[in-house]
Amino acid sequence: MLSVSDLSVSYGKVTALDGVDLDVPSGETIGVIGPNGAGKSTLVDTIGGFLDYEGSITYRGLEVSETDTPTLIENGLFYCTERRDLFGQMSVEQNLRLGSYLNDEGEDERLEEVFDLFPRLEERRSQEAESLSGGEQQMLSLGRGLMSDPEFLVLDEPSIGLAPVVLDDISEALTSIQELDVTILLCEQNLTFALEHADRLTLLENGTVQRSGTTAELQSDELVESYIGG
């Protein structure tokens, strides 16, 4: 579904990604793990179409650099950023509905599905997004992604800054999303969370791929353990 080949990204003279290769087959969840500064967020920002790059990123045959964000979304790709990118002064419902801007057919049904998945969002549907807790904001960000009826979700650190109890809710919701056959690229620093959800893992360090394999293969990899401290 997504193929990254020999990808390099630089911020001025600083190289953030160097020759990265990655394949995300349809229906799978691929985890990208690595320490701070490894280039994980740069990778997903580039896949989301926000950064210039050298090499190739093709999503369903479309070269990302030549495709605008609306077209990517119309083709089923939705990127939930680490910043969450919520509209703080707008209500939960308004935020969710903006997610289906390019695909409003069945919007009300999807809204109900999102509320089924995150009942707390339904309780707060008229509340301003900025007044939500961190966990609820993460739910809203994921919910807004689901409102676009995605086939491929790119998630950047969905577990970041969340209390264990809230993390359980997010994890449960992610499992439900996976059951819908949505392909997921999960960028995570939390190895436990990544191991729980990913079919395959890629370990990044200093902008290069250090390891790549199935979750079972990498679970006991010394390098993976040493980087993540697991």
Added chain:
Amino acid sequence: MTQVDLEPRYVVGIVCFIGLISAPFLLPILTLRQLTAALFLGMFAMSWDYVSGYTGQLSFGHSMFFGIGGYTAAVLNLELGLTPVLAILVGTIAAGIAGLAVGFPALRLEGPYLALITLIAPLVLVQIVNIFPGTLGGDAGLPSPAGLVSVDEPIGILSTIGFETVFVHETIVYYYLALALFLAIYALFYVFTRSYVGSIFTAIHEDEDAVRSVGINAAKFKVFAFTMSGTVGGLAGAAFVHTAGEPNPGEILSIVVSIEVVLVSILGGMGTITGPAAAGIVYYFVRDALQTSSLTIPVLDATVGHISMALFFAIALLVLFFLPKGALPWVTEWSRDILERRSQRSESPS
């Protein structure tokens, strides 16, 4: 009997509406003429708020739209003899095109760069007015074009209810025309800003990158906002010169007009439509009262009229200091507090 528990702000709104409808019966005729002009300033302020208050694209030269509408309509009427209705229509379209032209830089420019473009445009227009004094009247402006409607004879129904003279009848007709336009524009903006489009405008105001991340073409909406704002600003300007004002730079085009509309909208409450509309009307009377005051300020040895703008800006700064969000949001919060206290009182056991 059912008791309707309206929020105080709605009560204020209803009272204002009734007051506006019955103004010809309540106000002296000269004050009614002032109110007619004030309504146009309210419309102009709404047009600024639509683009700047909602999308956050600050326009510091909004007088260009008011001016283009006004000058185009006046010149077409005076030079080519177009009927006022047709002249207003063309003036409105011209201002809409100007809005489109200013909106296009918004595809590439943001923040201060875009604000600078909007600031420069009316300065260029003022120069153009001065370069062609024969056609555009230069600094002194053009003579008044023909009135929107001609009231040459007394109107029967107005005479019956006690209004005398053609002058009074004409004033009343112009007032109701201005009021109808004001209410129509208010309704239009109110509906738009509370619709899905309004949500997207608010989203653009909050975080343009986030808007892009959900696949919304923010630039398209910004161009749309500028075009619609320019069209309405132009309509206000064109109708103004054919009813209550004169086509001269000081009234419809100068940079002071641009600053006034920004200040009025901020004082009223940016992003509310109602606030700038009301503040526009109030400001017109405050400005007029200050300008015509012959009261001497002892230490400065100057009349209030001489330093009216400085006084107004000082008052505005004070208001902004104490009500940084503007008057309407403050009234709204105050109104909610009252309701909350009232409901707490009714819930507490007696």
